[in-house]
Structure formats: structure tokens, C-alpha cells
Amino acid sequence: MPYLMSLDEGTTSCRTIIFDEHGQSIGMAQHEFKQHFPVPGWVEHDANEIRDTQFQTMREALDQSGLAAKDLSAIGITNQRETVVIWNRETGEPIHHAIVWQDRRTAEAIASHATPVNKKRVREATGLRLDPYFSASKIGWLLDNVDGARAAAEAGLLAFGTIDSWLLWHLTGGQVHATDISNACRTLLFNLHTGDWDEELLRLFEIPKSILPVVRPCSCYFGESQTELLGAPIPIGGMIGDQQAALFGQACIEAGMAKTTYGTGCFLLMNTGNEVVASQHGLLSTVAWQIEGQQPVYALEGSIFMGGAAVQWLRDGLGIIETAAEVNELALSVSDNGGVFMVPAFAGFGAPVWDPFARATIQGLTRGSTAAHIARATLEGIAFQVVDLLRAMEKDSGVRLTEVRVDGGAAASDVLMKIQADLLDRCVRRPEVLETTALGAAFMAGLSTGIYSSPDDLTNHWILEREFSPTISETERKKQMKLWHKAVERSKHWTEETNE
Numbered sequence: 001m002p003y004l005m006s007l008d009e010g011t012t013s014c015r016t017i018i019f020d021e022h023g024q025s026i027g028m029a030q031h032e033f034k035q036h037f038p039v040p041g042w043v044e045h046d047a048n049e050i051r052d053t054q055f056q057t058m059r060e061a062l063d064q065s066g067l068a069a070k071d072l073s074a075i076g077i078t079n080q081r082e083t084v085v086i087w088n089r090e091t092g093e094p095i096h097h098a099i100v101w102q103d104r105r106t107a108e109a110i111a112s113h114a115t116p117v118n119k120k121r122v123r124e125a126t127g128l129r130l131d132p133y134f135s136a137s138k139i140g141w142l143l144d145n146v147d148g149a150r151a152a153a154e155a156g157l158l159a160f161g162t163i164d165s166w167l168l169w170h171l172t173g174g175q176v177h178a179t180d181i182s183n184a185c186r187t188l189l190f191n192l193h194t195g196d197w198d199e200e201l202l203r204l205f206e207i208p209k210s211i212l213p214v215v216r217p218c219s220c221y222f223g224e225s226q227t228e229l230l231g232a233p234i235p236i237g238g239m240i241g242d243q244q245a246a247l248f249g250q251a252c253i254e255a256g257m258a259k260t261t262y263g264t265g266c267f268l269l270m271n272t273g274n275e276v277v278a279s280q281h282g283l284l285s286t287v288a289w290q291i292e293g294q295q296p297v298y299a300l301e302g303s304i305f306m307g308g309a310a311v312q313w314l315r316d317g318l319g320i321i322e323t324a325a326e327v328n329e330l331a332l333s334v335s336d337n338g339g340v341f342m343v344p345a346f347a348g349f350g351a352p353v354w355d356p357f358a359r360a361t362i363q364g365l366t367r368g369s370t371a372a373h374i375a376r377a378t379l380e381g382i383a384f385q386v387v388d389l390l391r392a393m394e395k396d397s398g399v400r401l402t403e404v405r406v407d408g409g410a411a412a413s414d415v416l417m418k419i420q421a422d423l424l425d426r427c428v429r430r431p432e433v434l435e436t437t438a439l440g441a442a443f444m445a446g447l448s449t450g451i452y453s454s455p456d457d458l459t460n461h462w463i464l465e466r467e468f469s470p471t472i473s474e475t476e477r478k479k480q481m482k483l484w485h486k487a488v489e490r491s492k493h494w495t496e497e498t499n500e
Contacts, residue, residue, distance in 0.1 A: 002073040002451045005061070005234065008438040009054055009079040009163050010242065011100065011264040012312075016057040017438045018065045018072070021451055023461035025435070027065025029057040036097060041104040041347070041495075044097035047085045050163065051170050055229065062230060069232035074449045075171070075225060076238035076441030078245040079163040080264075081186045084138040086149065086160050086211065092174055095146050095158065098166075099138040102265075102305055102347040106137035107356040113137075118204065125191045125198050127276060127285025132356055133303065135162065136188035136205040143207070153208045160211040162186070164239045168222060171236060176223040179213040180239040181296060185287040190215070192276055192285065195296070218244070219444040220292040238444025242437045243267040244288050247299060249440030250405045250431065251462040253455045258393070258401055260386055260420075261437065262410035265350070266307035268389040269299045270397060281392035282352025291447055291455070300396055302351040302389030306360070307382050308410040310344035314378055320371040328415045331376040339364040341487040342377035344385075352392040353488065357496035363487045382410070383420040384484040390424060403427045407436040414468075421468040425477060428468040 001020055008015040015030035033053050036044040062069065082101035087094045099105070110132050122130050132138070139160055143150040152158050161169065165179045184190040184197075189207065191198040197212055216222065218240040224233040240248065243261055247269045250259040255273035260266060269288070276285050276298050288299035308324070315321050321330060341363045348356040362374060394400055406428055410416055421428040433439055439461075446452045 002446070003065070003067060003071055004442040004445050004451070005058065005072050005075045006438040006442040006445070007054055007058065007075060007077045007167065008242070008435070008441065009050060009077070009167060011080045011102070014050060014054040014057050015438065016054070016061040017435060017442070018061050018067065019439065019442045021446070023433060023439055023442070025433070027061040027067070029060035029064060031057055043100040043103045043347070045083065045100055047087070047094040047098045047166055050098070051167065054167060058230060069230035069234055072234050073451060074235045074237035074445035076240075076443070076445035077164050077167055077236065078240050078242050078437050078441035079167070079183070081162060081183055081241040081243065082133060082135050083163050084135050084142065084160065085163065085166045086139065086142050086158055087166070087169075089157055089159050092170065095149055096142055098163070099141065101133060103138065104132055104348055104356050106132040106141050109137050109140065110356070113204065122188060122201065125193070125201060126185065126188055127192050127278070128186070128188055129284070129354060130188075131354060133305070133350065134186060134188040136201070136207065139207050140205050153211050156210045158211050159213070161213050164241075165213045168236065168239065171225045171229065172223040173226045177213045178216050178222060180216055180218045181287050181290045182218055182241040182244040183239070184215045186241060192287065217290040217292045219289070219447040221448060235449060237446070237448035238441050240289055240441055240444050243269055243301065244286070244299070245440030245444070246407050246437045247271065247440070248289055248443060248455070249436030249438070250407060251459045252405065253459065256397070256399050257405075259405040259407060259436075262307050262382070262406065262408035262416070264307060264309045266304035266382060266386055268302045268386060268393060268404070270393050270399070272298045272300055272397065274298065277396060279392070279396045281395045282354060283389070283392050283396055284351065289444070300393055302393060304385045304389065305347040305350045306344040308408070310342070310346070310378050310382060311410065313346065314375060318374075320375065327375050327379065328413050330372050331379050331415055334370070334372040334376055337377045337380055338369055338373040339366065340369050340373040340377040341483060342374060342381040343487050343491040344378065344381045345491050349492070352388055353492070355492050357494060358492045359494040361487065361491045363490060379413070379416045379419055380423070383416065383423050384481070386420060387423045387481065390426070401426060403429050405429050405431065407431065407434050409434070417468045421470045422472040423477060423480065425470045425474070429464055430466050430468070432463045432465040
């Protein structure tokens with residue numbers, strides 16, 4: 001039986017899962033890595049720690065599976081997107097900590113670029129919008145704030161990559177500097193229509209083209225891992241951004257199918273087929289995936305910056321729970337939110353609001369409010385954001401979704417999924433395999449090595465575990481949504497107004 005190794009490098013942890021050809025996990029290892037917050041609004045990772053942690057999980061997963069490296073057909077890589085690493089081509093050492101997709105340090109730099117002409121140009125070329133979420137302004141910050149970086153970049157001494165490129169470089173011993181199209185399209189530098197880096201946008205953000213990786217399809221041969229890593233070289237056959245990987249792993253291969261991933265953030269994606277659908281309601285147009293020799297498949301995406309990370313804040317910041325799972329029991333200890341609304345805009349708002357100056361708020365507190373009400377309001381705050389995305393997506397696409405497939409760590413919460421179905425007024429369908437991000441990367445690698453002949457082969461591997469149906473009244477749903485939008489309005493522009 002062929003086996004596939006999937007490297008799933010997330011925002012808070014590195015994981016490796018080994019799948020058989022039927023998509024069943026036979027070995028898994030996962031370790032968290034440190035989050036760095038130098039000043040409020042800044043988020044960084046140690047790229048070397050990510051590399052070392054990922055390699056550790058590869059060895060542990062292989063040991064757990066009982067397989068040898070020679071038994072593996074291919075490696076697939078999926079990763080947190082938009083996070084920026086710049087490293088020295090000769091030493092392989094990063095010039096600075098990685099700047100994470102959640103980081104807000106370039107909000108003012110982005111605002112300085114936000115002329116009507118630039119916003120229109122960026123939107124038309126990339127399907128994205130001018131926001132510090134994406135990679136371009138982070139690259140610029142590193143080049144301008146690390147001593148000698150810009151001169152070194154212009155001399156061809158530095159390499160930029162998102163985390164997929166960083167891992168690929170080290171897996172291949174510095175032999176391959178490449179990315180895939182799903183990650184390239186999240187940089188603000190890639191033109192969806194030409195399928196290449198955009199010269200005009202490179203000039204806008206003052207980024208030398210020499211630091212950029214080669215762009216390849218998501219499913220193709222990228223190179224081989226070094227023999228000394230696991231004991232034998234293994235073909236690297238797939239690379240895909242985490243949210244696109246989840247869409248693929250959920251077998252949403254037909255236009256009009258959608259999924260929501262509940263990870264550090266929340267991400268709702270709808271397959272739009274071979275058509276780039278331009279959003280009029282605050283969403284993003286993005287590449288979903290590309291298989292070698294085929295046309296790209298596109299998607300509409302709504303990105304929420306704080307999903308499961310809001311629960312982590314209850315644990316690590318507020319200290320009202322000891323483990324993330326405890327939020328469910330605490331939330332269930334009250335019958336409703338008691339009028340409390342938690343807007344988890346810790347890193348500003350993503351889609352469809354797009355306000356980097358917003359900040360998280362807890363509103364509606366009374367003397368009767370308890371930790372349980374805050375816990376419930378936090379879960380509801382995650383779900384409310386997804387509702388806003390779905391409504392925008394249906395307006396853009398003209399398609400009324402009948403179901404949403406869900407995955408990610410927080411999707412294991414029955415409490416959150418029931419809240420989500422009630423607020424969405426749609427069926428929420430959870431598969432047996434929640435690690436669909438890793439599965440999507442494995443499928444990409446399997447396609448490149450001939451284990452699967454086409455994406456259609458993958459639909460039989462999606463198996464429903466549980467369906468959640470809405471039960472609250474339309475009157476109650478509208479009441480709650482109205483209060484939620486009132487709370488959102490009061491969270492907007494927080495740091496912008498303070499600076500003034």
C-alpha cells in the first residue's frame with residue numbers, strides 16, 4: 001500500500017501525519033512552538049524553531065507508523081499562509097524572526113499606499129485588497145528595518161519565502177527555492193490573470209524580484225528530501241496553503257461547494273471553478289489549487305483572524321480555563337450569553353469588515369455576568385463572524401449554500417458547531433477526518449505520484465461523522481445578529497482613533 005507523509009505547519013504548532021491511500025492516519029506527531037509578541041499588534045515566529053520542530057515531528061510520526069522512509073511514496077506540505085521569512089542564500093539563516101500573518105505593524109505603511117488607483121490595481125491583479133495581512137508589506141518592513149537587508153537583497157544574496165518555501169529549502173538542502181501558486185497568490189505580488197509575479201506591484205512595494213521563489217503548481221515534483229533527514233530521499237510532490245488544502249481535503253472539488261476551517265483563525269472558502277469571481281462584498285478572490293498540466297481552480301475566501309485563538313486567549317490571557325476543551329463545559333453551564341457579546345478583533349478585522357485598527361471588546365457586561373457568559377460569548381463571537389462571511393459569499397456568488405463542511409481543531413467542539421448551525425441557518429457537516437488540511441496536502445502529493453488519477457478519486461474518502469441542524473427561531477437569530485453587528489461597530493477604528 002502506498003503511504004503519504006503530510007507536513008502541516010500551522011500558526012501555533014507543527015504536525016506531521018502519515019496517511020494510507022484511503023486517507024486514514026497511521027502515524028502522527030505534533031508539537032507547539034513559541035509565539036513572540038515584541039510589542040502590541042506584532043506577532044513573530046522563530047523560523048529555525050519551526051524548521052526544527054517540523055523535522056522532529058517527521059521523525060516521530062515515521063517511528064509511530066512503523067514504516068521506514070523508503071515506504072513513503074511522497075511528501076506533501078501545507079502551511080500557515082502570508083507569514084514572511086527572509087534568509088541568507090549562502091548560510092540558510094533567517095535575517096530576522098518570521099513576521100506572522102496576524103501581525104499589524106505595517107498598517108500605517110499600507111494606509112500610505114491606499115490611493116484609489118492602487119486599491120483598484122491591487123484588487124484587479126491579485127483578487128486581494130491592500131491590508132497588512134498579506135506578505136508584501138511585511139517583506140518591505142524587513143528590507144527597510146534589518147541592517148543591510150535591502151542592499152543584500154538587491155545584490156541577490158537573500159531569499160524570501162512563505163513557510164512552504166522555507167521548509168522546502170531546508171528539506172532539499174538549499175537546492176530548491178520555490179513556492180506553489182496557492183501561496184504565491186497570497187503575497188499581494190502575484191497576478192491571478194498572468195500567473196506570474198506582477199512587475200508593477202513589485203515596484204509599488206519596492207521589492208526586488210531576485211528574492212522571490214519560482215512559482216509551481218500545487219501538485220507536481222518539487223524535489224527530494226535529503227537522505228540524512230529520514231534515512232532515504234523522498235519525493236516532495238505537493239505544496240498548498242492551509243486553507244486551500246482544507247478545501248481540497250474536504251473534497252469540495254465542484255464549483256459551489258464550501259468549507260469552514262476553525263483553526264487559529266477561521267476561513268470560509270467556496271470553490272468557483274476555473275473562474276475568478278470578483279467580490280463586491282469584502283471577500284477575496286484566490287487560487288484554490290492547480291494540478292500540473294491543468295488550469296487553476298479558483299475560490300472566494302473570507303478570512304477571520306481570530307477563531308480558535310480567541311479560546312486560547314481565555315486560557316492563556318484571561319485564565320478562566322486551564323485547557324481549550326474546558327471552554328465547552330463552561331459555556332454549557334449557562335443557558336445563553338446573558339447579554340454578553342465578545343468581538344474577537346484582537347488583530348483587527350479581516351473579511352468582510354477589513355479594519356486593521358479594530359480591537360477586541362467584551363460588551364454587555366453586568367454584575368450578573370460570569371466567566372461562563374464570557375466563554376459562551378467567545379464561542380458565539382467565532383460563529384457570528386462566519387455568518388457574516390457566508391452572507392457575503394452568497395451575495396458574491398449568487399449561490400445559496402445548503403451546507404457547510406467544517407474542519408480544524410475547534411470544529412471538534414459540538415457546542416461551537418451547534419451554535420454555528422443555529423446562527424447560520426444552514427446544516428453544518430463534520431467529517432470523520434478533521435485534519436483535512438494535512439489530508440489535502442497528502443492528496444496533492446498522491447496526485448503527483450500517480451496514487452490518484454484525478455481529484456474525482458478523492459470524493460469517496462470524505463465520510464460524514466455528524467451533522468448539526470439549526471433549531472432556533474428566525475426571530476431569535478435576527479435579534480442576536482442585530483446585537484452582534486452593534487458590538488462590531490463599537491470595536492472598529494480603536495487604535496486609529498487613539499493615535500489621533
